[in-house]
Amino acid sequence: MPGSVKPITVKPKAVVSGRSPLSSIQLWPAIGGFNVVSDNGTPSGLAVRMPSGARSMGLGSNDDPGVVTPIRWLDPKVLDVRAARAQPLTALLAVEAWLSGPESTMVSMQSVSAFVCLVAAAMGQSCIPSWSPGSGVPGVAGPVRSLVRLPGSGNSSWLLVGGNFQVVGSSVIRGIALYDPVTRSTIPLGSGLQGQVSSILPMSNGQLLAGGSFSFPGGATVDVARWNGAQWQAMGTGFSAYTTALTQLTNGDVVASGVGPGLAVAGQIVRWNGQWFPLAVADAAVHALLAMPNGDLIAAGKFTSINGIAANHIARWDGTSWSPLGSGTDGPVNALTLLPNGEPVAGGDFAFAGGVAARQVARWNGTSWSAVGAGLAAASGGVVGLSTTPNGGLLATGKYGFSGGDFGGVARWDGLSWQALGNHVGFGEVFTAAALPNGDIVAGGTLGGFGGIAAYGIAVWNGTSWQRALDGDYSFVADIARLPSGLSVIVGKFWPFHGIEDADVVLFDGMHYTALPGLASGGSVNAVAVMPNGDVVIAGSFTAMGGVPAARVARWNGTAWAPLGSGFNAAVSDLLVDGNGDLLAAGEFGGLPANGVARWNGVAWTPVGGGLAGTAAGATELAELPDGSLLALSRNWIRRWTGAQWVPISPFGYFSRMHVLAGGDVVVRGSFGADVATEVQRWNGSAWSSLPPTPGEASRFLELPNGDLLAGFRSQDQGLGGGVLRLAGNAWVPYGLGVGFPDFRGGGVDQMLLLANGDLLVYGPFMQAGPHVASGEARLVPSCPASAGSYGAGCVGSSGLVVSQAAALPWLGATFAAITTGVPASSVVIGVSGLAAAAVPLQWILPQGGSACTLLTTPDLLDLRLPVAGSVVTSLSIPNTPSLIGQGLRHQAVVIEIGAGGIVAATSGNGLSLTIGTL
Numbered sequence: 001m002p003g004s005v006k007p008i009t010v011k012p013k014a015v016v017s018g019r020s021p022l023s024s025i026q027l028w029p030a031i032g033g034f035n036v037v038s039d040n041g042t043p044s045g046l047a048v049r050m051p052s053g054a055r056s057m058g059l060g061s062n063d064d065p066g067v068v069t070p071i072r073w074l075d076p077k078v079l080d081v082r083a084a085r086a087q088p089l090t091a092l093l094a095v096e097a098w099l100s101g102p103e104s105t106m107v108s109m110q111s112v113s114a115f116v117c118l119v120a121a122a123m124g125q126s127c128i129p130s131w132s133p134g135s136g137v138p139g140v141a142g143p144v145r146s147l148v149r150l151p152g153s154g155n156s157s158w159l160l161v162g163g164n165f166q167v168v169g170s171s172v173i174r175g176i177a178l179y180d181p182v183t184r185s186t187i188p189l190g191s192g193l194q195g196q197v198s199s200i201l202p203m204s205n206g207q208l209l210a211g212g213s214f215s216f217p218g219g220a221t222v223d224v225a226r227w228n229g230a231q232w233q234a235m236g237t238g239f240s241a242y243t244t245a246l247t248q249l250t251n252g253d254v255v256a257s258g259v260g261p262g263l264a265v266a267g268q269i270v271r272w273n274g275q276w277f278p279l280a281v282a283d284a285a286v287h288a289l290l291a292m293p294n295g296d297l298i299a300a301g302k303f304t305s306i307n308g309i310a311a312n313h314i315a316r317w318d319g320t321s322w323s324p325l326g327s328g329t330d331g332p333v334n335a336l337t338l339l340p341n342g343e344p345v346a347g348g349d350f351a352f353a354g355g356v357a358a359r360q361v362a363r364w365n366g367t368s369w370s371a372v373g374a375g376l377a378a379a380s381g382g383v384v385g386l387s388t389t390p391n392g393g394l395l396a397t398g399k400y401g402f403s404g405g406d407f408g409g410v411a412r413w414d415g416l417s418w419q420a421l422g423n424h425v426g427f428g429e430v431f432t433a434a435a436l437p438n439g440d441i442v443a444g445g446t447l448g449g450f451g452g453i454a455a456y457g458i459a460v461w462n463g464t465s466w467q468r469a470l471d472g473d474y475s476f477v478a479d480i481a482r483l484p485s486g487l488s489v490i491v492g493k494f495w496p497f498h499g500i501e502d503a504d505v506v507l508f509d510g511m512h513y514t515a516l517p518g519l520a521s522g523g524s525v526n527a528v529a530v531m532p533n534g535d536v537v538i539a540g541s542f543t544a545m546g547g548v549p550a551a552r553v554a555r556w557n558g559t560a561w562a563p564l565g566s567g568f569n570a571a572v573s574d575l576l577v578d579g580n581g582d583l584l585a586a587g588e589f590g591g592l593p594a595n596g597v598a599r600w601n602g603v604a605w606t607p608v609g610g611g612l613a614g615t616a617a618g619a620t621e622l623a624e625l626p627d628g629s630l631l632a633l634s635r636n637w638i639r640r641w642t643g644a645q646w647v648p649i650s651p652f653g654y655f656s657r658m659h660v661l662a663g664g665d666v667v668v669r670g671s672f673g674a675d676v677a678t679e680v681q682r683w684n685g686s687a688w689s690s691l692p693p694t695p696g697e698a699s700r701f702l703e704l705p706n707g708d709l710l711a712g713f714r715s716q717d718q719g720l721g722g723g724v725l726r727l728a729g730n731a732w733v734p735y736g737l738g739v740g741f742p743d744f745r746g747g748g749v750d751q752m753l754l755l756a757n758g759d760l761l762v763y764g765p766f767m768q769a770g771p772h773v774a775s776g777e778a779r780l781v782p783s784c785p786a787s788a789g790s791y792g793a794g795c796v797g798s799s800g801l802v803v804s805q806a807a808a809l810p811w812l813g814a815t816f817a818a819i820t821t822g823v824p825a826s827s828v829v830i831g832v833s834g835l836a837a838a839a840v841p842l843q844w845i846l847p848q849g850g851s852a853c854t855l856l857t858t859p860d861l862l863d864l865r866l867p868v869a870g871s872v873v874t875s876l877s878i879p880n881t882p883s884l885i886g887q888g889l890r891h892q893a894v895v896i897e898i899g900a901g902g903i904v905a906a907t908s909g910n911g912l913s914l915t916i917g918t919l
Contacts, residue, residue: 134774136170144444349382518546706813714748722748831874
C-alpha cells in the first residue's frame with residue numbers, strides 16, 4: 001500500500017525449474033518500484049526489479065541480475081507475474097526459472113488491500129436489479145368465467161370479460177376487463193377486482209355489477225361490487241358468500257345467488273332494494289338465475305328443495321311463492337338462458353328433464369320439458385354455460401362429447417342440430433361463450449390451447465378456425481446449453497414465441513430467438529447438450545424429430561436431424577458432455593442399452609458400469625465433479641461413479657435437483673432420510689450440511705461470477721407464486737426487488753440463464769415479473785452493470801494488428817479477463833491496468849517500441865503472460881468490496897517481442913475502458 005515499507009510475502013506454487021526451490025517471494029512496493037527476491041535476499045530467478053531510486057523496472061537474468069533492460073514504468077502499484085506455459089526463450093528473460101505449469105502464479109494479487117486503497121475514493125452504490133417488461137400472454141392469464149356483451153354497443157363487438165386473472169394480453173388487468181376482439185384491444189375498469197369474478201350484470205341504469213369473491217386493492221373481500229363509471233364500490237355489506245349468479249328483474253331489483261362458508265345454508269338467494277335481504281334458501285347450491293319477461297324469476301342448481309318446496313334442481317318464483325318446473329331434472333342444472341320466443345333453456349349434468357330424455361340441455365314451454373335435438377353426450381360436469389346467438393340459436397359450453405365424438409367444450413345449436421366448432425377447443429374447460437354481431441364466437445374458460453393454437457383463457461372462432469384473442473408468447477423451457485459461438489440452445493416448447501409460431505429447439509443470441517427446423521413428434525424434448533464439434537444433441541420422450549425416426553435422442557449437425565444410434569426404450573431426462581468430450585444420457589430407460597445411465601462411444605450407446613438398476617425411474621440428472629467423477633441423481637438416491645462402480649453418497653430420500661459449484665461442492669434440493677420436508681443441502685465431497693430452506697420448491701440453481709448462489713423456485717402459494725432467491729448468509733433473500741411471479745397455476749421459475757452483460761433470464765409458467773407483464777420469460781437487469789468499451793488504437797507487430805477485447809466483464813468479486821490477438825509466439829505480454837487514461841509513446845518507455853504504439857493507461861497493476869497460438873488472456877481480480885462499484889479502470893496489453901538478440905519490438909493493443917459493476 002502506498003506509504004508502507006513492509007514487504008508483501010507470497011508463496012510460489014511450484015519450484016523454480018533448474019534452481020533451488022523458493023520458499024517465499026517478497027514484493028516491496030514502496031522503494032520506488034519493485035524488487036522481487038527470494039527468502040534469502042537474492043534475486044528470485046525472474047528478477048523483475050526496479051533499481052533503487054530509479055523510476056524504472058527491468059527484466060533481467062538470474063545469471064547476471066545486474067544486466068537489465070530497463071522499462072520505464074510510471075511507478076506501478078501491484079505486479080502479477082504469470083506464465084501460461086514453461087518454455088525457455090532467452091537467457092535475458094530467464095524464463096526457464098519461471099514457475100512450471102499452466103497459469104502458474106509467482107507474484108499474485110494477494111495485495112488486495114493495496115488495490116482497494118488505490119480506489120478508496122470510489123463511492124458505494126445501491127444496486128438492486130430490476131425486472132424489465134416482457135412479452136404479453138396469448139389471451140387472459142387465468143380462468144374466464146363470464147363473457148357479456150357491452151349493452152348499448154350496437155354493432156360493436158365489445159365484451160365484458162370476468163374471471164380470476166391479473167394479466168390480459170400485455171396489460172396488468174385484474175378480474176374484469178373490456179375487450180374488443182375486432183381491434184384486439186383491452187381496457188381496464190379502474191384498478192380491477194382481485195379474486196374471482198364469476199358473473200357480470202350490466203344494469204338498466206347504465207351501471208355495472210360484478211359478483212364472485214374478490215377485493216378492491218387493500219380492501220376486504222366482497223361478493224358484489226358496483227362500477228359507477230369511475231371506480232368500484234362494495235354493494236352493501238354483501239351476504240358473506242361466493243356469488244354464483246346475478247340478474248335484474250323487470251322492476252329494476254337485483255337478485256343474487258351465493259354459496260360459501262358464511263351462509264347458514266348450502267344455497268341462498270338474496271334481493272337488493274337498497275340493502276340485501278333473503279329471498280330464498282335452498283338445501284344445496286344455486287348455480288344460475290334467469291329473470292323472465294313477465295317479472296318472474298327462475299333459479300337452478302344442485303338443490304332438491306327451495307324455501308321448503310320440493311323442486312328437482314330448478315324452480316320458479318312468481319313474486320309471491322316458489323314452485324317447481326314440472327318434475328325438474330335428474331341431475332344438477334348449471335346454466336340458464338332465454339330463447340327469443342321467451343322459453344327458458346336449462347343446461348347441466350342430467351339425462352332427463354320432466355321424465356323426458358334430454359341429454360344435458362332441455363327447454364321449458366311453460367307446461368312441459370322437451371329435449372333440444374339429440375342433446376349432448378354425458379361428460380364430467382356436463383353443460384356449464386348457455387347463451388344465445390343473434391339468429392336465435394344456442395351456444396353450450398363445458399366438458400362433454402357429442403354423439404360419442406369430441407365436442408371440445410363448445411357446441412352450437414342452429415335450430416336443427418348440434419354442431420361442433422372445429423375439431424376441439426383444447427385443454428381445460430369452457431365456462432362461457434358469447435356470439436358477436438358478425439357471427440364470430442368468443443369462448444372463455446380454463447384454457448391453454450384452442451384447436452391447435454396457444455390461447456390462454458379466451459379464444460375466437462371466426463367461422464372456420466379458432467384464433468388467438470390476443471397476441472402473446474407461450475413457452476416451456478426444459479433445458480439450456482451453450483454453443484462454442486456463444487449462442488445458447490434452448491429446448492422445450494415455444495408456441496408461439498418471439499415471432500416463432502411453433503418450435504421445440506431455438507437458438508438465442510442474447511436478444512433474438514431463431515428456431516431450428518423440425519418438430520418433435522410422439523413426445524417432448526427434455527434435454528440438450530453440445531458436442532465438442534458444435535453438433536447439438538437433444539433428448540426426451542419423442543419418437544421422431546423433424547420427420548426423421550429417432551428413439552428419444554437426435555443429433556443436429558448444422559444441416560439436418562439424424563438419430564443417435566438405436567436410441568432408448570423410455571424417456572431421457574438429461575444429457576451431459578463430460579471433460580473428455582464424451583456424451584452421457586440419463587433417464588427412465590432400462591435393459592438395453594443400459595439402466596438409467598448410458599455413454600455414447602461414437603457408434604453406439606453403452607452402459608456405465610452396471611447402470612442404476614434398482615433406482616426408481618432410473619436417473620433424472622447428471623453432473624461432473626472437478627476430478628472427473630460422475631454424479632447421477634435419481635428420485636431416491638444420489639450416486640457417484642468412481643470409474644469402477646456406482647457408490648451412494650446420500651441417504652435414502654427424495655431428490656429433484658442438483659448443481660455443482662465452481663469449487664466442486666454440490667448443492668442438492670430434496671428430502672433427506674426420514675425427513676419428508678424438502679430442503680437444500682450441500683455436499684463437500686465427504687459430508688452433507690444444511691442450507692436454509694427456500695419458501696417453495698427449488699427448481700434450479702445458478703452461481704454468479706462472485707460465487708453467490710441463486711435459486712429459482714416454484715410455489716403453489718398464490719400470493720408467493722415463485723421467483724428468484726439469493727443466498728445471503730443464513731437466509732435466502734429475494735433477488736431483485738423482492739417480487740414473485742403470480743400465476744394461476746402456482747408458477748415460478750424452471751430455468752435460469754445468465755448473459756455475458758449480467759442480465760438474468762428466467763423461464764417458467766409465470767405471467768408477471770414485478771410490475772411488468774412477462775409471459776414465461778423475464779429479464780432481470782442489473783442497476784449497476786459492469787462494462788468494457790474500447791478506446792484508442794492498437795499498433796501493428798510482426799503478427800499483425802494487436803487487438804484486445806473483453807472476455808469477461810469486471811464484476812465485483814470476480815475476475816475481469818481480456819483476450820488479445822495478433823501476438824507473436826516469442827513474446828511476453830504485459831496486461832496493464834490503471835486508474836486513468838494515458839497517452840505515452842512506447843518509445844519513451846522502451847527503445848524498441850513501435851512508432852505508432854502508445855501506452856493508453858497508467859500502469860497501476862501489471863499481469864505478465866505468455867501467448868498461446870497467437871493470443872493471450874490477461875486478467876484482473878476484482879475484490880468483493882462494495883466501495884468499488886462504479887469505479888472506472890483502464891486495461892491494455894503491451895507485447896514485448898523477443899528475438900535472438902533480446903527484445904526486438906514492443907507493441908500495444910487498443911485500450912479497454914472498464915466500469916466495475918455488481919450483480
